[in-house]
Amino acid sequence: MAELTPAVVALGMFDGVHLGHRALIERAVDEAKRRNAKPVVFTFSNHPMEVLGGGVRLLSSIPERDRILCALGIREVASVPFTRELAALSTEQFAELLLGRWRVRSLIVGYNYTCGAHGAGTPETLAQIGQERGFSVIVVPPVLFEGAPVSSTRVREALERGEAERTEQMLKRRYTLSGTIVENRRIGRRIGFPTANIEAQPNRVIPKDGVYATYACVDGAYYRAVTNIGTNPTVHGDRLTIETHLIGLDADLYGKRLTVAFRHYLRGELVFSSLDALKEQIRLDIAEADAR
DSSP states (O other): OOOOOEEEEEESOOTTOOHHHHHHHHHHHHHHHHHTOEEEEEEESSOHHHHHSSOOOBSSOHHHHHHHHHHTTOSEEEEEOOOHHHHTOOHHHHHHHHHTTSEEEEEEEETTOOBSGGGOBOHHHHHHHHHHHTOEEEEEOOOEETTEEOOHHHHHHHHHTTOHHHHHHHHTSOOEEEEEOBOOOOHHHHTTOOOEEEOOOTTBOOOOSEEEEEEEEETTEEEEEEEEEEOOGGGTOOSOEEEEEETTOOOOOTTSEEEEEEEEEEEOOOOOSSHHHHHHHHHHHHHHHHHO
16 A cells, blocks of 8 residues: 655635635745655645525636645645535544545644534644644634634625725735636627627626726736726616726637636626717727726
């Protein structure tokens, strides 16, 4: 049987990889260097709430989250499905699961971390097991923003209020949505402002309806852009759309991958009296987005 790899293991869901998560990952990487071990993350490929009930909208796709974790210095992300069977494990059984994958030197957890059946596993109970099994448990305190701990919930709430700048501060990056560009009604092109449209993913946090100054990335190139989220009431839209006008680019983009990074909230969605009034407002939106 192959010898297990010495590891420092960070535990959590890490949705969005916000400032609190980053502090935890930084501590894991530092501890791994000190212990001559591999910095790894043990996490899930689906959110636990999807199994336990209630549902949750994500701040990052699983591949995006894993890429960010690796960019921060993590050398292995073990992303496993969260199941009812996994949820039913005792704290001791959960610890054994980790010890079966690595020679654990330390576990790195957040101040409010829980695991095991009914969340009975806490940093304190893990530390008791660690004393018997030869690993330490390091608890990372909360990271404060505007006087309160940063959390995925706070980031979601900021996005739902259209607070792109506050979201960026808590994530230490701009919030992004990505998707394949799909054909819509081509109304933007008919009025002189072609848009690239991506589908709203039901399991992702969608920022507040309105118009945003954004950056758009397609084919490896970046553009200043204006993105509208809403139902397009002026032209009698009946479903949520995410439409982006890439400033200075007029090309056939259908089928290409588009990533939109939200910079500033410009205005709410409005109903205009005519297409000419809508066109004039779009010109103003583009000028403001291009200048910021």
